[in-house]
Amino acid sequence: MNYLSVANMAKRWNVSERTVRNYCATGKIDGAFLTGKTWSIPESATRPDRINKLINAPRTLLEVLKIEKAAKTHGGIYHRLQIDMTYNSNHMEGSRLTHDQTRYIFETNTIGAQNELLNVDDIVETANHFKCIDMVIDEANYPLSASFIKQLHLTLKNGTSDSRKDWFAVGDYKKLPNEVGGRETALPEQVSDKMSVLLKRYHPTERKTLSEIIDFHVRFESIHPFQDGNGRVGRLIMLKECLRNNIVPFIISDDKKMFYYRGLQEWNSEKGYLIGTCLSAQDIFKKYLDYFKIPYQDTSELE
Numbered sequence: 001m002n003y004l005s006v007a008n009m010a011k012r013w014n015v016s017e018r019t020v021r022n023y024c025a026t027g028k029i030d031g032a033f034l035t036g037k038t039w040s041i042p043e044s045a046t047r048p049d050r051i052n053k054l055i056n057a058p059r060t061l062l063e064v065l066k067i068e069k070a071a072k073t074h075g076g077i078y079h080r081l082q083i084d085m086t087y088n089s090n091h092m093e094g095s096r097l098t099h100d101q102t103r104y105i106f107e108t109n110t111i112g113a114q115n116e117l118l119n120v121d122d123i124v125e126t127a128n129h130f131k132c133i134d135m136v137i138d139e140a141n142y143p144l145s146a147s148f149i150k151q152l153h154l155t156l157k158n159g160t161s162d163s164r165k166d167w168f169a170v171g172d173y174k175k176l177p178n179e180v181g182g183r184e185t186a187l188p189e190q191v192s193d194k195m196s197v198l199l200k201r202y203h204p205t206e207r208k209t210l211s212e213i214i215d216f217h218v219r220f221e222s223i224h225p226f227q228d229g230n231g232r233v234g235r236l237i238m239l240k241e242c243l244r245n246n247i248v249p250f251i252i253s254d255d256k257k258m259f260y261y262r263g264l265q266e267w268n269s270e271k272g273y274l275i276g277t278c279l280s281a282q283d284i285f286k287k288y289l290d291y292f293k294i295p296y297q298d299t300s301e302l303e
Contacts (some may be wrong), residue, residue, distance in 0.1 A: 001031075003040040013047045018071060023048050025070030037072075062243040064294050065137050074107075077292045078137075082106055085239070085251045086129040089232045092257055095122040102126055121160045128156050132236050140243040143203060146195055152233050153226050162228060174227040181265065185224035194223050211271070213241045214278055218267045248289065248296050250281035 006024070010017045024032045024039045028048040032041045061077070068078035087102040096119060101111055105126050111118065132155050139148060154171025162168045169175050173191040177184075186194050202208075202216050217234050224230045235252065242249040252260045256277055263274025289296050 002043040004043050006039050006041070009041050009045070015047070018073065021071040022067060025067050059295065060246050061249075061289065061294055061296065062137070062140050062246070064292075065243070069134060069137055077288060077294060079106075080288055081249075081251075082130055082133055085133065085235075086126055088251050088253050089235050090122070090125060090129060091254060092252065093229075093231055095119075095125065097122050097126060106130055121162075124159050125156060128158060128160075129232065131155050132232075133239070136236055136240040136243070140240050144199065144237065144241065146199060149195075149225075149233065149237065152236055153229055156229050156232060168227050173225045176227065178224055178227060180221065180224050180230070181261065183222075183265075185222060191223060191225045195225055198223065208241055208245045208247075210242075210247050210278065210282075211275060213238055213245070213247070214274060215267075216241070218264055218274070221264055246297060248282050248285055250278050250285050252277070252281055253284075256281055 004012070006017050006020045010020045013020070020041070021039065023029050024034070024041065029041055029045050031045065032039055034040075064076075065078050065081070067073075068076045073079065083099070083103045083106050086106070087097070087099045090097065090102075097105075097111075101113070105111055105123065109127075111123060132152050135148075135152060135155060142148070150171050150173075157163055157168075157170045160170075163170045167175055173195070174188050177187055179185060198216070198219050202212070205212070217238050220234050220237065221230060226233065239249050241247075259273065259277040263277050266273050286296065
């Protein structure tokens with residue numbers, strides 16, 4: 001069987017290359033397969049019916065993200081999520097890269113800097129965070145597991161200066177005690193058991209509410225299972241669980257950082273602080289969804 005490229009098939013069908021990639025990514029062309037980053041399409045393939053396209057239109061944010069990721073769509077919600085979440089989550093942990101620099105890395109795999117010293121770890125962790133978001137999208141529908149959480153950490157910290165330290169466990173639980181915000185966390189010898197208990201406690205109900213996802217996050221951060229990178233891994237987990245449960249996700253931006261930290265500290269006595277912060281961030285993400293005309297449930301299902 002002979003195969004044609006996306007460009008050749010786009011000319012044959014008189015459509016854009018982006019449209020053909022979307023057809024491939026959504027399984028609408030029988031026999032099309034991906035080799036590396038290139039789609040091969042059977043020469044005998046017929047253009048999918050436009051009616052089918054409407055019938056099979058994505059119904060959830062996760063479906064849209066999967067399609068745009070596979071098609072490498074520029075300027076859509078996937079593009080926006082990658083840049084905004086990566087910039088804000090890394091910035092909270094001390095990265096000095098600007099939003100524009102983060103965007104350049106995502107869009108061009110380059111970075112512009114004039115008369116400025118850049119931290120190599122900031123650049124590496126930015127590129128790694130993009131990969132982590134891809135992992136979250138790919139694995140969103142699977143139950144949360146310790147192995148997936150460790151894989152997120154391995155991906156985030158791979159190639160950083162921390163990964164060259166003998167005492168720093170990349171992709172595994174911490175070896176040395178650590179604190180967060182001046183508060184003690186689980187000791188290294190306690191982490192494995194505490195994480196097992198946390199996951200077992202989280203799994204009984206199939207569908208999660210936003211408050212259950214936030215509660216897991218708070219407990220995860222109190223354990224602080226990794227030597228570094230806990231905050232970013234924890235926020236990636238919340239993204240995954242929101243996508244899995246068709247709950248509008250949220251990005252903790254710089255102006256909400258202190259409210260977020262306060263909410264984590266006060267969770268056991270007043271849950272409203274953190275829930276309010278997350279709902280406020282969720283409202284901003286809803287504006288993104290409205291702009292891109294992506295449907296969502298207009299409820300946070302907190303009860």
